[in-house]
Amino acid sequence: MKAGAPTPRSLVGVHERVKEIRDWYNSGRVERTLVALKNRGFGAEYVRTSEEAKKTILEMIPVNATIGFGGSLTLLQVGVLQALRDRGNPMITTVGAPPGPQIIEERRRALTSDVFLTGCNAIVEDGRLVNMDGTANRVASLVFGPKRVIVVAGINKIVPDLDSALWRVKHVAAPMNAKRLGYKTPCAETGVCSDCSSPERICNVISIVERRPSMSDITVVLIGEDLGL
Numbered sequence: 475m476k477a478g479a480p481t482p483r484s485l486v487g488v489h490e491r492v493k494e495i496r497d498w499y500n501s502g503r504v505e506r507t508l509v510a511l512k513n514r515g516f517g518a519e520y521v522r523t524s525e526e527a528k529k530t531i532l533e534m535i536p537v538n539a540t541i542g543f544g545g546s547l548t549l550l551q552v553g554v555l556q557a558l559r560d561r562g563n564p565m566i567t568t569v570g571a572p573p574g575p576q577i578i579e580e581r582r583r584a585l586t587s588d589v590f591l592t593g594c595n596a597i598v599e600d601g602r603l604v605n606m607d608g609t610a611n612r613v614a615s616l617v618f619g620p621k622r623v624i625v626v627a628g629i630n631k632i633v634p635d636l637d638s639a640l641w642r643v644k645h646v647a648a649p650m651n652a653k654r655l656g657y658k659t660p661c662a663e664t665g666v667c668s669d670c671s672s673p674e675r676i677c678n679v680i681s682i683v684e685r686r687p688s689m690s691d692i693t694v695v696l697i698g699e700d701l702g703l
């Protein structure tokens with residue numbers, strides 16, 4: 475078939491069938507994960523699209539709540555940070571800030587935000603949350619400090635077991651995020667983890683949240699799209 479030629483009718487049917495089967499398969503994974511998250515004490519919601527996710531998250535957050543957030547491509551894709559900023563929520567951010575001690579101070583301040591928003595590197599179907607961090611401010615805020623935490627993730631972050639989650643962190647999330655952020659790590663060059671000692675190592679800490687920590691308030695919003703890295 476020539477490039478640019480219309481898709482034959484028979485192929486349209488194939489694409490629809492593939493989508494149907496994928497939707498069926500993913501709905502099972504999502505259902506299992508939502509049940510498991512709730513069994514581990516987390517709030518858990520599913521929305522089909524980024525647009526629905528933005529609306530849902532905005533409704534969950536009071537207009538005067540101070541917002542902290544961990545670097546997350548998913549949050550940027552959903553557009554919720556800009557929407558919060560536009561409606562006047564006070565934001566704690568180091569985005570665009572010059573290097574220096576004020577960055578670490580802002581990250582400490584985010585530990586006491588009203589609402590902390592973050593992505594997630596992997597969500598195990600049994601309800602465990604797995605994340606890596608170079609500075610560890612994101613994984614720290616996830617488990618202690620903010621009054622409320624909202625974790626936002628596309629269904630591509632769901633993995634079948636803990637080994638797959640740890641593999642995903644090191645071999646998918648780390649190389650692509652290191653590349654995105656311009657870090658000088660071997661994985662940002664080769665796409666492969668070599669267990670480096672780089673000063674910019676992006677995976678100094680790997681956290682596994684087994685259950686919602688006592689007295690915390692953590693909700694996971696799963697989105698039926700592939701989002702983030």
Ligand code: SF4
Pocket residue numbers: 644645648649652659660661662666667668669670671672674675676677
């Ligand atoms: S150990 Fe180094 S090479 Fe491996 S994923 Fe982490 S930053 Fe990349």
